[in-house]
Amino acid sequence: MSQEEIENLLNIERLNLASTSKRATAFFLDELLLSLLLVVALWNSFAEATTMEELINLSNSFALDYIVLKIIYQGFFVYKYGATLGKTAMRIRVVELKTMSNPVLPSSINRAIFRIVSEMFFYLGFLWGMLDPLKRAWHDLSAKTLVVEN
8 A cells, every 4th residue: 555545544534643752652651561560570580689690691581471471462452452551541553554443463463573573673663663654663564554643
C-alpha cells in the first residue's frame, strides 16, 4: 500500500498518526514496567549477589526469559486491546492497515518479535520510524501496522 493510499485511509477513518514523542514515552513506560516486574520476580536472587560480577551474570542468565516476556507482553496486549499499558497511558493504539482495527494474533506476535530485532540492532528500527513519513518502525512495516491516536 502506498503512502498516499495509507494517508487517504487515515483520513477516511478520521485517524491521526501518533507522535514520535508519545510513542517514545509509551516505550519507556512499557520498558519500566517490565523491568520492574523482572526485578521483583528475581529480588531474592539479586539480594544474594555480593559482587557486581554476580549481578551481571544473574542478569545475563535471564536475558532470554526477559525477551520472551517482552514478546508475550507486546503480542498479547496489542492483539487483545490494540495497545500495551504504556500506549494506553499515552492514548495511542496499534491498528492493522487492512482492517484499521486491532491486529490479529499473528501480526501482533510478528510485531513483537521485530521490536526485539530493532532493539538488538541498536534501535535502528525505531530510528527508521522517526524518519518514515508515516512513522512506521521496522516492526510496523513487518506487521503492516500503524500507531494512531486513540
